[in-house]
Amino acid sequence: MSESTKLVATDPQRLLVIDGHSMAFRAFYALPAENFATDTGQHTNAVHGFVSMLLTMIRQQKPTHVAVAFDLDTPTFRSLEYTEYKAGRNKTPEEFYGQIDLIQKVMEAMNIPTITMDGFEADDIIATLAAKGEAAGLDVLVVSGDRDAFQLITDKTLVLYPKKGISDIPPMDGDAVEAKYFVRPEQYSDLAALVGETADNLPGVPGVGPKTAAKWINLYGGLPGILENIDAIKGKVGDSLRENVDNVTRNRRLNHLLRDLELPVGIEAMELERPNREAIEELFDALQFNTLRKRLFDLFGDEPQDAAAEAVIPVHEVLGDAAALQGWFGAHGAQLLGLHAATVPASGGTDVVGVAFASNDATAFVSLQDIDADTKQALAKVLSSTSYAKAVHDFKGTYKLLLEHGLELAGVVDDTMITAYLIQPDRRSHELPDIAQQHLRIALEEAKAPADGQLAFDLEGPDHATPAVRAAHVVRQLSQLLAGMLVERGGETLLKELEMPLSLVLARMEMAGIAIDTAKLDELYDGFTASINQATDRAYEAIGHEVNLSSPKQLQVVLFEELDLPRTKKIKTGFTTDAESLQDLLENTGHPFLKALMAHRDANKLRQTVEGLRKAVAPEGRIHTTYAQTVAATGRLSSLNPNLQNIPVRSEAGRRIREVFVVGEGYETLLTADYSQIEMRVMAHLSQDEGLIQAYKDGEDLHRFVGSHVFNVEPEDVTNEMRSKVKAMSYGLAYGLSSFGLSKQLRISVDEARTLMKDYFSRFGAVRDYLRKLVDDARKDGYTETIFGRRRYLPELASDNRQLRDIAERAALNAPIQGSAADIIKRAMLGVEEGLAAAGLKSRMLLQVHDELVLEVAAGELEAVEALVREKMGAAADLLVPLDVHVGIGASWQDAGH
DNA sequence: CATGTCACGTA
């Protein structure tokens, strides 16, 4: 430690030399391979660990020069002299394949030379580099997991030798080597020759370890002295040495590192440069290294690319009065304008403090802080005017925020968040900085709060304008770039005619929220709490002590160690304690703890749901969920904060929660409308199976109908058991269910399941043909498509990894079915919204739960609304089968449901 | 304090 700091203090020129293979292996074994893989199945743990280690080294040691040496697969002078050299090593693990290449690519992108030499090992390259570096007056740091490197240590050269893993790499100097091995570094090779090196398959002198070897070396001054006095050495070890003297001399020849190779790269080429940003971006995108990307750019400074991007962003004008605002729009308003709201965190959410605009050659900012009435009115006018075409990222969010200031946003012709989603629905994030990073290679930082203490001196307040203007500019660029990509993918209609109008509908639904009976909510909470307490007591009593019933880990100890119950399905952390397994255990053992535990699980889950709802009730007594329009890869919406799409319905206790969702004041009733079996109908349509289509046209009980054909009985003779089997199978098919999965679900044998599926497909062959063709086409095209042209790209259909490929195939099977159903209800929502407005009705949509809509009906409108909803939902798609809609009415969601 | 794992609710 003190040695390395001394180095840093005395000489700024420093060469860092890394043994590529040995450090890649260290990284490989330090990080679990299964946790580091790209979506395409390429393992990256060695790459990740190596790059992480390198960045740490650069940050801590501040080298001026860096080089990485690699071995080649070709024979070296050592393997030629001693064919067993390094033999007997375990085969390279499969997961390591390709990672050396990737490391070399990263090095290239970082402008760090990688050096290989035919016939020589990385160790020799490193030794030569150390010698050359010293000769050039540099200090040298060698990073290697190979102890042979210790012979290189001098007062100018240190070795960084990893203790374990790749995060703990202390520097070794002469004193450290002596403290550990009792010899000076220059004698380490002698010691290693005597002791031998298992890793290199170099046996030494049996019975001689480091202690004995060091004793001899210090007594005779080194290996030559020992050999001269070989007959003077007494005892068993002396005999052993004399018998194995050939081993020792061979070892010494082999472990001596060459220091005079003709390297293909000079020291000057190793000077540390700034990485090639574009190459790093591309590579790290592919490797999915996001944390490392940030660390790397932080380390090297993040300016150059940004400076370039910054340069093309025109300096913004601050529009401080109505005249300036009108003037700017007069001059620039004919173009597409990027728009971005500047926001700050506020109590309970976010608040807009200004609006930024960007045309292709000008930018502007309007502050909402201390804005006068005239200016605000001028702003309101341009925001709401459809004469000004705007592109926004996240229209729904922006629309809602602006509306809090009484500003209505209209004339939005593009939402880059949705466009990016339609292009790549599988992306984890469609946030502006992520999309900008990928498509424009621009780093957009989220506006961050000023550091503590900074605020006090910043009398002008934080600058909201600059980052917002930057964002507006980026949105405009993205809009132009992504528009072309979307057209290529055939998604333009979906954007303009479905998703963007839907955003506005969703915004209204979110703002409306749904009324809550808070007194009933509290009652439920207390009731579930009582159930939890009861179950807890019974559970403790059953095992004679307390335990955290919410901790799977502690439950495993109780179930499988204390009670020694039969082991359940294996999971990462041991054995599962999930509901299905607990049920099995209960049936097999009847242990009272299991019953209590399950009761606790149920009540606790319900109380959690209730607690979540309680916290989400807004001051006016309604819950406002947020719909995520760009999350689900199939095209569905998702609901969050709170999630109102997973409110219990199956259990009696759970259904009571639906009673707290009630009709609000000023309205007459809630109305629910849901599609009956929409996914099966989509499947009937897409597969064009005559049997299914006819059944739906005749309005038959589908599962009964299918059951009669599969089991070859009259429809009225289909038992409940037959019907439920068929139902499970029909739905399973749309998920890529296997006979194994079906057998597990129905608790029948795999053979029975297989027969069931065979019978099914023999009657409904078009379904099988359709599903088969679906996957084939998806593999050929690289994507699946819904009835309305929504695509999902599934590159992993071509993966070599069977596991990944199978997952992709099931996703491909499901995406057009789930996705088409999602498209249909979205179209229905547009129809209902339009219909309500056209008829001048006050009733409104509140919730969407994938195949169900919940509306709040105003007094006297029930009949009209029901007819409208039936009509619009039924007409949302023109399928080969009718779309049946079931409607329910009631004062609560539970009562309105079915 | 952030991240991953498990479990579980819905369609």
Added chain:
DNA sequence: CGTACGTGACATGC
């Protein structure tokens, strides 16, 4: 070894 989601508690790692 059935798709698509979101949430909360616990455990672990930095």
